Every structure is written in C-alpha cells, then in structure tokens.
Amino acid sequence: MSEAEAYSYDADMRKANRKQAVEGRSVIFKIKRCDGPGKPTRWESFKVPIETGANVISSLNWIAANPVTVEGTKTTPVVWDSSCLEEVCGACTMLINGRVRQSCSCLIDEYAPKEGDTISLEPMGKFPVIRDLWVDxxxxxxxxxxxxxxxxxDGTYNMGAxxxxxxxxxxxxxxxxxxxxxxxxxxxxxxxxxxxxxxxxxxxxxxxxxxxxxxxxxxxxxxxxxxxxxxxxxxxxxxxxxxxxxxxxxxxxxxxxxxxxxxxxxxxxxxxxxxxxxxxxxx
Amino acid sequence: MADQKRVIVVGGGLAGLAASIRVAEAGMAVDLFSMVPVKRSHSVCAQGGINACNDVARQQGYSEYQHFDETLIGGDFLNDQHPVLEMTNWAPKIIDLLDRMGVPFNRSSEGFRDLRLFGGSLFKRTHFAGATTGQQLLYALDEQTRRFASEGKINMKEFWEFLWPIIEGEGEDARCVGIVAQDMRTMQIQSFRADAVIMATGGCGLVFGKSTNSVICTGGAASRCYQAGAWYGNAEMIQVHPTAIPGADKCRLMSESARGEGGRVWVPAKKGDTRKPADIPDTERYYILEERYPKYGNLVPRDIATREIFDVCVNEGMGINGTNQVYLDLTHMDPEYLTEKLGGILDIYEKFVGEDPRFNPMRIFPAVHYSMGGLWTTYTAGDYQPDAPISGFKPGDSIPVGSEPGQGMKVGAHNNAMTNITGLYAFGEVNFAYHGATRLGANALLSCIFDGLCNGVSVVNYVREGGHTPAAEIDQSVFDAAVKQEQDKHDNLLKSTSNGTGDRKFNPYQIAFELGEEMNSASTVVKTGPGLEKCLGKLEELKDRYSKVELGDGAMWTNQSLSFTRSVGDMIIIGEAIAKAGLLREESRGSHYRTDFPERDDDKFWKASVAKFNASSGKSDVEFVEVKAGLVKLRPRDYGKTESNAGAKKEPVGAS
Amino acid sequence: MSENADSTQNRHFLLRRLHSLSGIVPIGVFLIVHLVTNSTIAWGGLNSRVDQEGFGWIDRSIATFQHEVSFINNMPLLLLIEITLWSAIGFHSILGVYYAMSGKGNTGAYKYGGNLRYALQRTTGYFGIFFIFYHVATLRWGWTWLIPGDAVWSHEAASSTFAAALRGSPEEFTAVGMVVAVFYFFGVSSLIFHFANGLWSAAITWGITISRPAQKRWGFMCAGIGASLMILAWMSIIGFATLDYDRAVEVENAMHGEQIHLNSEDALDAVTLTGHDDTDG
The missing domain is CATH 1.10.1060.10 (Alpha-helical ferredoxin)
Structure with a gap:
C-alpha cells in the first residue's frame, strides 16, 4: 500500500495545500511543552518564517536558534528526538495536528500553506515524555x-550461506x-x-x-x-x-x-x- | 562470565553492533553506548548494497583479490593495503553470515542471492536488500544485539553521550581504561571502566552543515578522542555526492540513475533569471555538462559532475535564483516511462520537496556524504608478503594470494584497528584505514561489519592476553579526574545561559551554521590554497566566538542545547584538522581536488596525512607518513571516465 | 514459575477465543433464528400451511409467527437451551465489557472506517447488553411494569402483546410507545451490526482471512449478512408496530381455541401453568 493511500482521507487536501503555498510567509507553531517527567505541560507558540522546502525539523531548528514565543517571551529551545531525517530511522515521530507521523517528511507547505496558519506539535501520547516532544x-x-x-x-563464525x-x-x-x-x-x-x-x-x-x-x-x-x-x-x-x-x-x-x-x-x-x-x- | 573484564563500545551502528556481538560471543562483558537507540543509527541511511566476491562473479574471472585491487584504485592508493586485502577476503563470508541472520537479500528466480552492478567494477558483486540495504543489515545486527542483551551479555546504554576517553599513563604507556559519558536525559556525568574501548562513532558530516548524514554525525566523539591525544588520519578526504536534494534541514541523496535515464543538468543562461523553469525556453538554458563535455554529456563521472555543478554555482554564481542549486530535468520525458523506471526515487523527491519531478525539474546540488578520514589506526600485517608489489592485476590473471583469513592482516593481533593510544580502537567509518582518498560505492557497509567481526577478536585478545592491569584495579582518582574535567566543561557551558554571567553573547546555532557554510565552500569539492587559508582564519574567529558562546537553555534535565553546543566546539576542531590537512596536501587525489595543484603528486604525497592535536596551542599539527602499502604497486587512476559511465549506463542505481 | 505462566497464558487464550466463539455460536446463531422467526410477522403470509377459513395475508403471517413461537416454547429442554443462551450472553457481555474497557477509542484523531467500526463495535456492545436485558426482562421474565400499554406476556398472545408494547397501547401509537419502538429499532440494529462486524473481526482473530483482499471480500460478505439481518429486523419491527391488534387477538384465539384475556393475571397463570399443547400440530 502506498503512503498516499495510507493517508487517503487527507492526501488530496495536502496536495492542494502544496499548490497554493504562499512564499515568504510565517507560520505559527503551537507546541506542547513539558520540562520533564511529572512536570506540568504548557503550550507555547512560535512564529517561524518558512523557507522553500521547509519541514517540521527545519522549523524546530529555527526555533532552537531563536527561542522566543509569539508573545516575545524568551524561552528554552524545544527538545525533540531525531536522527536520519530521511524517514528511515523512526526517531522524529510526533503528533502533528493531532495525528502521528514523522516530522522530517512533514512539509510545511502541505500543512500550513497560508500566512499565519497554525501547526500543532505534541509528543506521542502512548509513551512517557522525557522532555517536550521527546518520549521514551x-x-x-x-x-x-x-x-x-x-x-x-549458532554464532558469527563462518558456517556457510x-x-x-x-x-x-x-x-x-x-x-x-x-x-x-x-x-x-x-x-x-x-x-x-x-x-x-x-x-x-x-x-x-x-x-x-x-x-x-x-x-x-x-x-x-x-x-x-x-x-x-x-x-x-x-x-x-x-x-x-x-x-x-x-x-x-x-x-x-x-x-x-x-x-x-x-x-x-x-x-x-x-x-x-x-x-x-x-x-x-x-x- | 569467563572473566571480570569489560569492553566498552561507543556507537551502535553497523561497526559498533558487529563488534559488540563478536566480543560478547567471546564471553566478555560489553557496555554499548549510543546517543540514540541503536536501531536509529546512521547506518540505516545506506541504500545501495554491500560488495563481496561471489560464486557467479568468480566463474567470470572475478576474485576477492580483484575486489581488493578495485578498492585501492578507487581510493587512489591512499588506503592501508593489508587491512583492505583482509576485508575483501572476508567479504563473501560476511555476506553468508548476514544471510544466516535473516537479512532479506534480493533473490534470483532460483532463490539465490541476487546481485547488481555498482561503480568501480565490471562484475556484479553488490548484494542488496531492496533500496534499504543498510537498514536491513543494521536491523539484523540490532536483532542479534537484542538477543545478547536479553541474555545479559551486552549492557545497553542508549541515550548516553560519549564525552571523553579515560587515559592512564603518559606517552608510550598511555592506555585507555574507560570513558566518561553523560546520560542525555538526566544529564548525569559518569565514568565507566573498561579494559578496551572501541570507537565506532561514524563520520563527521555535520561539520559541513547540511550533508547527507544524520543529525548525530557530528564527529564529536572522534574529535574528543583526537583532543585526548588520538591521531586523526586523512582528515581532508571527504566524499561529496554530486546529486543530492538540498533540503531546509539536510541534503538527501538523488540517485545517479536519474541522469542515467536521460536527466539533463542545467541552469538559466542569464544570471539572476527568476522565471519559473517551464517559462525558460530551451535557448535560454545553459546545459552545463552537455556544453562542457559534449562527448559524455550528463553522464560524465561523478567527481567531474560534482566539480562542474559546484563551479557553476559557487564560482560563477549562476545557480538557480542565486542559490547553490541546479536543475536536474526529467520533464522532457514520458511521465509513465519515468514512473516505471525511476518511480522509487521520484517518490522520495516528491515526499521531501513537495514537487512532482515528472512535471517540475528537480533542484539538486552536491552534498558531503562520507568521511574517508578518521582516527588513525595500526595493524599487524598477515601472511601474504609478496617479494615485490603486484602491478596492473587484471581479471583472469592468476590470483597472487588465497582468500583464507590471515593473508592481509594477522587476525586477532592486538593492535589491529587500534589507535595510537593502547586499548583505544576505531571501527567503521571513524577508522581511516580502508577507503583512502575515495570510497567505492557499497564498500562502506562492508568495512563497518568487517571491523567489528575481524577486529573484535583483536580486542578480545588484547584484553585477555595484553598483560595490563585490569581496569577494575586502576586507582579511582584517574576516573574522578576525568569526570571532574567533563563536569567542569559542562557546568561552564550551563553558566553561560542568559541568566548566568552575562558576558556571553554568541549563538551556538549561528556558529554551527557559519562553520558549515565555510567548510562547505572551502573544503569540499574544489579546494584552493588561499581558500583553505581563509577557512582556517574563519575557524579561528569561530573558535574565539565559541569561547563566548551563550547557551539558550540552562536546564539540568535533558538539555539538548548543551549537548549540541558542546559538539559545536568539537566540530570546529575537527574542521580545522580537515582544512589544514587539505591545505598541506598540495596535490589532487581522489576526492581531494586542488585547483592550484590539479595533478596527483606521488613523490611528495603518496602519504597519509596524520593530524595531531596540540593541546597547548589548541590547534592541529599535520604531518605526512608513508602509506602502508607493499602489496600493490602504485599506478595511475585512469579508469575513471570509461568505468563510471559503464556503471551508470548498465545499472543506474548505484548512488549510495 | 513457567508452568504457572503457561497456565495463565492458556487461560487467557482460551477465554479470548471462547469470547469470540460464543458471539457466533450460540449467540449469533440464535440471533439469526430469532430474527427469522420474528420477521414472519411480515412475510408469514407466504405460508399456506397455517391457512384457515377466512385468513388473509396478515392472518397467515400472525399464525405463522404464533406457530413458530409455540414451536420454540414447546421444545424439549427449553430451559436448558435458555440457560445455555443466557450464560453465553452473560459470558460474552461480561468479558466483552472487560475487554472493551482495556482499550481507549481515538476516532477523533483517526477517522478511518476501521476505527469507526472498532468504536461502534464497543458502543453497540454496551447498548446491546442493555437492550437484551430489557428485552428478556420484559418479554421473558415478565417484568411487565417496564412495558407500556399495560401489556402482559404469554407466548400464546405474542403477536398482540408485542404489537401493543411497540405502540404503547393496543390501539394507537403513544409517545412512550414511540420511544419503545425507536429503542427496539436501535437495539436490534446495534446487535446486528455487532454480530456482522464481529464475524468480520473473528475471521482475522482466528486467522481465516489474512490477505487484505481476503479481509475485504469477507468484509463485503459480512456486510451482506448484516444487511439481510437488518432487513429482517426492521421488517419485524414495522410488522409488529403496524399490526392490527384486534386481528392479532382473533388469530391467536382461533389458533389456541381459547380466549386469552389481556390484563388478566389469572389467564396468564392458567396458560403458563397448564402448558397448552400446540393446537394445529
């Protein structure tokens, strides 16, 4: 089954979004944050300028370098798990707009094509949160x-094919x-x-x-x-x-x-x- | 357990897992440290396959020796020859082992392992599992590791970051007796004793900013060993892949087969032309490769394609909209034909770029892919000691040496793959020995697993027979001092947060960005003396700014910024070694191309560069030492054009 | 330790699979029989064997239904059959609720067809338990205070009683009657969905359908089974809700040769205690 089929009920919408993506826009990232196990959760919003081909990872990278919320409050960089960024390692899985997927293959154009559109990021809900979007x-x-x-x-010694x-x-x-x-x-x-x-x-x-x-x-x-x-x-x-x-x-x-x-x-x-x-x- | 001695393995990719399995199998306790769950290591990204001589190729005149010879030519004779011979001799047996572990290698209609052609050879010798061979091999080893872990034979330390090798004694007596590591969640810094430490920490792609590497491939661990006194070999040898998809976060590979199937590389003929590609008529396009190389056109060898694309963008500033990108255009072809031939790779482009390459030209640029250089290692040569090096071996010639273990390297010798620091080993990509000046496609997976399996035995023997004081009996003060050193560094960084002393002001992400930009433009595809001088100057400036870096997060729990910022410092140091070795190597060889010295200079530079960290100046001292050859005579690397094209035409999939 | 673990494991497996099986045999099988029987009120006119002088379509339907009801009520070891059935329903319900509680629906985030069916399977299960309880309590155990329209229950007056119950009164629809009818509509529909979807799911659980095409094909067949049963069920409800009460009483009387008085406790007792034989045997 193709990925397109897997996401059948909104694949068309995402494709349509991609076509009408506005260049040079900024997008609001609403991120569910938590400082550690047992700590309270809170939502923080960040306004991120979107460059061509931007995905959730590049946006999180931008936030890490500019950790200031929309209200202008300085905060800490968001913590998340990632490795290959090619959708083969599985690390960067999170909830994007409430649904689970890898963040590396999540293009902003498909989720937030217009100026001021919002994307929400949450940690996976079935695993204990370590910090922010990183779960165990x-x-x-x-x-x-x-x-x-x-x-x-039997062992790693040579025993034929x-x-x-x-x-x-x-x-x-x-x-x-x-x-x-x-x-x-x-x-x-x-x-x-x-x-x-x-x-x-x-x-x-x-x-x-x-x-x-x-x-x-x-x-x-x-x-x-x-x-x-x-x-x-x-x-x-x-x-x-x-x-x-x-x-x-x-x-x-x-x-x-x-x-x-x-x-x-x-x-x-x-x-x-x-x-x-x-x-x-x-x- | 046979004894109380322990081995630490740092890194859970192919090399680290193979080593862990081999050492655990010998009955020795293993502590396996990894920054990510080992199943998420960078080895998963390898696509193409793994090379090994096989029965079919053998009957066509191929041999392990031929594979060995190809690897040396590929590496422009900068490889250590004995380890390469041993590796290629082991290759068929390694495939057998992986097969037994259940790797789903592609099958022929009769049920044998299928093979594909790959660059650098005229024989089918590349075994593959779909387009995710690295992933499949890593998983097979991961599964065996999990089995050992469930039996208590391997102690998994995932989400632990290696900080420093603990070295006891001075000079010749210096010996590695453990490591300092930090739990990336609790931020606890702790020492671990070990009778031997295996570094299997991969490459350093992140030094170049966006590369094809995973975000964990900072080279930080290698850099820390380097700063602790381990030597770094052939740092300047960095492989750049000609066609990668530049992304906002990283570069992803676009297979060479896109050109093989008729893809055309072009930029707008007029600088600064901002029209959409479809609106630019054919006459106003500059088909770079076709115009510069009328004979081969878009099918010039990889290194040439890389250099020309780079030249057009960086030197002439003709990239699309002034960026470092060119078009790789397939839109003139039948979409259905494209889907049939290239469906998989076109889907990847669409998934990550959001454009259908059947109707929009792809935008590509060369990207850093692999570090041939790494920690300098040594070995004991094996039984094969020809009176004179063999010259110009061809398929069908009588094979000068058998393929039984021990011909190339003495299997189990204590110093195989050991760095200049006793008890500190380097396996896999971080071992500089195998690939010389350029790596052949589908040899990386082989060298990683080979290191683990073959040289894992050396580690066991060294620990059992080395006659050293067991690490468990070394005075605690040695470990405490190392922990204190790292704790101080850590606390110092923490203090630099905005609520700290206040005299810090530089953003670590900005420093990392500038490091990547500088290294990418000065020290990858096309290098010049002045460019590298300037780069070294820039690195000095970055180093100075780094000393005044301001951390964005003062948390005592899961502080990723701290970890990243710490590695930025280490990346600058490795970057300096890369640039300096590149500056001093005044020749062109393999992936190292100097416009001011465009020829290979064997008299002066058939030598490995060895960088040694000067702790007092904080800089790299680079010297050149003889390549450990003696098996094969140096010859010109003249196969380039014809061979690469043959490979591209026949089996246009080999872009790993 | 391992033996203990094994026995827990085996018990777990057994309970799970018995839960799955019990939904089909006996519960599902009974459901089919029950719906076929009840729907005769709508199509029993086809049955010429119950024909009597002056009987029209509707009379034959009522007679057929009454005949079936009598047949069931006069089966040997009826109580044993009933106890088996009740135990199966009880077992399936209790375990079902326990299993359903272990999951946590997420149809809000994942609006896939399969997920909706998963959620519906649980909802219809809960609702079905409630419905069956009401249904059995009122029409089998004689908790008549739960039935509107002052109905009493006798299998010999099943048609008229049930018609009155669904309408709320012998004559016409009352508000309460409407509630009961709608309740029945949702109740039986729930149970049929639960059964059909359960059939589909059980085929995967037991490993009968493995490939996606097989699961899809079997899905269509289950949908067909479900749709057929739905038609039978709705026919029954409509049939009873619109039944001519007086005609029903007449046919019942004609069949049983004795006036059965509604609202008469004595008559009910007389019928159930003496256990009249089937009159048209």
Missing part, C-alpha cells in the same frame, strides 16, 4: 525482545523488514494504551509492530525454530488476542507495512499453536 519508547523495543525478534544463529529463499518469499519478508520501530502503529492503536509501569509491559498489548516482526521471523527458515516460543508469548495476556481490529496501524504506517495481514497470519498461527498444544497434551 523503550517499551516498543522491549516488546521486540518479548517476541524474540531474531534469528537464533543461509537458507535459500524464493523471490516471492523474500519480497514478502522484505515488506515486513522495513519496520523502523517508529511507533506510529502503537500511537494510533486504541488497544495500545500508555503504561509507565515497566513490570506490566509483558502483559500489556504488544502492538502491531511486534506481531509483524514475529511473523517476519516465523517466516524465516532458521527463525522458525523459535516460532513455538513466539507463539507462547503472543497467545498470552497482551498478545495477538488483544488486537481489536481497528486497523489504524496499517493506515498510519509510514512504510506501508501490511500489519493487518501480519495480525491475521499470527492469528492463524496462534489457532494452530493452540490446537497442536491441546492434542499433544503439552503442558
């Missing part, structure tokens, strides 16, 4: 450990392999709720990204060896059965990963896994 997504990575998202190789794989199988796995752990699917998921208590992570909903990664490794000839353990983890509390099939995940995934197909596929594996366990009398 450790749980997301912890969930990858939970489903043993790796191929159990890996298993052969058909072109079709590779294409299928490649689509899943592009997950950059950005967390969009979790932010948009009504079943994935904020959980700050680390001890509850392993029994809270694991999320589409981890389910899809479990499928990715179940589909690999060697990775398959851990399928039983992955299915054990995904059959329990917070596993595949906690999915409510709202399917927002696949809509917001910036990489167009077929997350809902992964959910169906893991659902089938879980069914088979349970039947197998029942008749084998295991445990």
């Amino acid at each position: 997504r450790q749980r997301l990575f912890s969930n990858l450990t939970r489903v043993k998202a790796w191929v159990p190789i 890996g298993p052969k794989e058909s072109h079709e199988q590779q294409q299928m796995r490649y689509a899943l392999s592009e997950c950059m752990s950005c967390g969009c699917c979790l932010e948009a998921c009504p079943q994935f709720t904020k959980e700050e208590d680390e001890s509850k992570w392993d029994s809270s909903f694991v999320g589409a990204h981890a389910i899809s990664q479990a499928r990715y490794f179940n589909e690999h000839e060697t990775g398959k060896q851990l399928k039983g353990e992955r299915m054990d983890a995904l059959s329990g509390a917070g596993g595949i059965n906690d999915c409510g099939n709202a399917q927002n995940c696949v809509k917001v995934c910036p990489k167009g990963i077929p997350l809902t197909e992964s959910i169906g596929s893991i659902g089938r594996s879980a069914t088979m896994h349970a039947i197998k366990q029942f008749f084998q009398g295991k445990k």
